[in-house]
Amino acid sequence: MDTALDRAVRVFCERGYHATSIGDLTAAMRLATGSVYKAFRDKQAVFLAAFERYAAVRREQTRSAAARGTNGRERLRHVLLSYVEHSQGIEGRRGCIVVGGAVELAALDPDVRARVNAQLETNETFIAGLIREGQADGSIPAHVATDDTSRLMICITQGMRVVGKARLPLDGERLVGVAMKLLA
Amino acid sequence: MDTALDRAVRVFCERGYHATSIGDLTAAMRLATGSVYKAFRDKQAVFLAAFERYAAVRREQTRSAAARGTNGRERLRHVLLSYVEHSQGIEGRRGCIVVGGAVELAALDPDVRARVNAQLETNETFIAGLIREGQADGSIPAHVATDDTSRLMICITQGMRVVGKARLPLDGERLVGVAMKLLA
DNA sequence: GATAATAGGGAATGATTGTTCCCAAATCAA
DNA sequence: TTGATTTGGGAACAATCATTCCCTATTATC
Numbered sequence: 001m002d003t004a005l006d007r008a009v010r011v012f013c014e015r016g017y018h019a020t021s022i023g024d025l026t027a028a029m030r031l032a033t034g035s036v037y038k039a040f041r042d043k044q045a046v047f048l049a050a051f052e053r054y055a056a057v058r059r060e061q062t063r064s065a066a067a068r069g070t071n072g073r074e075r076l077r078h079v080l081l082s083y084v085e086h087s088q089g090i091e092g093r094r095g096c097i098v099v100g101g102a103v104e105l106a107a108l109d110p111d112v113r114a115r116v117n118a119q120l121e122t123n124e125t126f127i128a129g130l131i132r133e134g135q136a137d138g139s140i141p142a143h144v145a146t147d148d149t150s151r152l153m154i155c156i157t158q159g160m161r162v163v164g165k166a167r168l169p170l171d172g173e174r175l176v177g178v179a180m181k182l183l184a
Numbered sequence: 185m186d187t188a189l190d191r192a193v194r195v196f197c198e199r200g201y202h203a204t205s206i207g208d209l210t211a212a213m214r215l216a217t218g219s220v221y222k223a224f225r226d227k228q229a230v231f232l233a234a235f236e237r238y239a240a241v242r243r244e245q246t247r248s249a250a251a252r253g254t255n256g257r258e259r260l261r262h263v264l265l266s267y268v269e270h271s272q273g274i275e276g277r278r279g280c281i282v283v284g285g286a287v288e289l290a291a292l293d294p295d296v297r298a299r300v301n302a303q304l305e306t307n308e309t310f311i312a313g314l315i316r317e318g319q320a321d322g323s324i325p326a327h328v329a330t331d332d333t334s335r336l337m338i339c340i341t342q343g344m345r346v347v348g349k350a351r352l353p354l355d356g357e358r359l360v361g362v363a364m365k366l367l368a
Numbered sequence: 369g370a371t372a373a374t375a376g377g378g379a380a381t382g383a384t385t386g387t388t389c390c391c392a393a394a395t396c397a398a
Numbered sequence: 399t400t401g402a403t404t405t406g407g408g409a410a411c412a413a414t415c416a417t418t419c420c421c422t423a424t425t426a427t428c
Contacts, residue, residue: 016288018202022386032407033387043386093291102350103287104200107277116350148358151347152340155359159343163335166286166300174332175339181365206416216377217417223375227416 004029008050013095016104017047047101048115054097055119061086062126072134073183079130080179083157084172092164099161124154131183140183149182188213192234197279200288201231231285232295238281239303245270246310256318257367260311264363267341268356276348283345308338315367324367333366 007028011020025046026033040046065082069075086092098119105112128150134140156179164170191212195204209230210217224230249266253259270276282303289296312334318324340363348354 014291016200016202018200019288019292021384023384034389034408035406037387038405095287095291099346100287102346103279103284104203106349106351107198107279108203113350117352120347120350120352145358145362148355148362151352151354152359152362154352155343155347156336156339157343158346159339159341162283162286162342162346163304163339165290166297166304167290168301168304168335168338170335170339171332174329175336178329178332178336178366181368182362184365184368205414207414218378218419219376221417 002053004031005050005053008046009054009097010094012047012050013054013097013100016095016100018104044109044111048111051097051101051112051115055115058086058098059122062123066126066130071137071139072130072132073139073180076127076130076134076140076183077176077180079127080153080157080176081172083160084170084175087157087160087164088170088172092161092170093167095165096158096161099158099165102158120154120158123157124150127153134183144183152182153179186237188215189234189237192230193238193281194278196231196234197238197281197284200279200284201227202288228293228295232299235281235285235296235299239299242270242282243306246307250310250314255321255323256314256316257323257364260314260318260324260367261360261364263311263314264337264341264360265356267344268354268359271341271344271348272354272356276345276354277351279349280342280345283342283349286342304338304342307341308334311337318367328367336366337363 007030008025011024011028015024022033022036022043025031025043026036029036031039036046040049062079062082065078066075068078087096098116101112102116102120106116107113128146131140131144131146131150135142135144135146160170160175191214192209195208195212199208206217206220206227209215209227210220213220215223220230224233246263246266249262250259252262271280282300285296286300286304290300291297312330315324315328315330315334319326319328319330344354344359
């Protein structure tokens with residue numbers, strides 16, 4: 001079932017919510033219509049489950065990117081680098097289900113909006129934590145405004161997914177190199 | 185007809201492409217079904233026309249925001265401030281048709297993707313121009329990497345629209361204050 | 369003033385949508 | 399082996415979709 005959900009994630013990322021029909025889902029998940037409706041209440045429930053699965057996977061990827069750094073600043077740098085990589089190429093073109101949910105459904109579906117906001121806030125809190133770590137270990141100056149900087153970085157990461165979906169190329173090292181000035 | 189198109193812009197911004205039915209459009213534009221199809225070839229043509237109209241209006245708003253500054257750095261600051269303002273509150277919740285087009289249609293409709301890319305590149309070129317102005321008038325250091333910085337700023341502006349649509353609050357002065365470090 | 373041309377309105381249409389219902393195969397219990 | 403229960407599959411359904419067609423005012427032309 002998790003593998004079927006992974007396939008649903010791909011379709012929702014690529015086509016968004018409304019352009020994905022139940023037929024698209026059954027084809028991707030290799031399940032019949034009745035089976036999908038036996039596993040999920042309706043299409044929105046499939047989307048929310050796919051959203052949850054996507055968020056969990058991405059959260060893990062981001063944590064492990066952070067673990068590649070040896071201090072707060074380096075951990076943050078690797079998180080940003082990881083975001084650029086995921087916003088590029090084939091995965092970038094496929095898109096992000098959080099951004100898709102925000103743009104396509106935030107105004108129409110309170111459940112999805114709540115999940116999107118929760119996800120954005122989790123990410124922001126994580127980044128803010130890394131900034132504080134850096135300030136504690138001396139790799140980030142104490143005068144950096146933690147909350148404002150982490151919120152701006154959320155804007156950067158979400159924006160990269162928009163730009164990546166539009167297929168503008170993103171150079172990881174150079175883009176992140178510039179973004180790290182925010183920690184000066 | 186321009187006023188009808190303005191109303192179409194609002195619907196497309198708020199609901200996106202696929203969730204907007206012809207019925208939604210006729211209600212918003214105060215036109216009957218037949219009239220819409222007499223003025224436009226199909227739904228995609230309405231969207232593209234609305235996109236064009238939206239882009240023209242936003243372009244003008246951005247230019248006039250830039251005009252409020254007295255040097256390159258200040259002009260860029262006002263542009264960023266303007267973006268935060270438009271990403272917030274009722275307009276932020278309504279959303280941006282460029283971001284919506286990128287996220288919802290870039291993978292499905294080559295025409296829309298081309299228009300989205302053109303718009304992103306226009307904005308990026310405009311920002312890059314402001315950076316160069318600032319470097320010429322001495323308000324921005326010469327060592328600032330123009331292309332990388334302007335691309336990152338596009339990510340920031342597009343990301344603010346995603347975050348604003350999700351209804352996370354954005355504090356203009358503080359966010360832009362942090363973002364201006366990119367010009368150090 | 370009569371007629372042609374245009375613009376706007378809305379019912380009809382066929383395709384597609386999300387959802388439900390029911391059937392067949394397989395698994396388990398006795 | 400039976401019978402009961404679950405699991406997966408797909409046809410059927412009503413609703414909604416984008417689009418077309420045709421009718422009625424209104425404007426323009428002679």
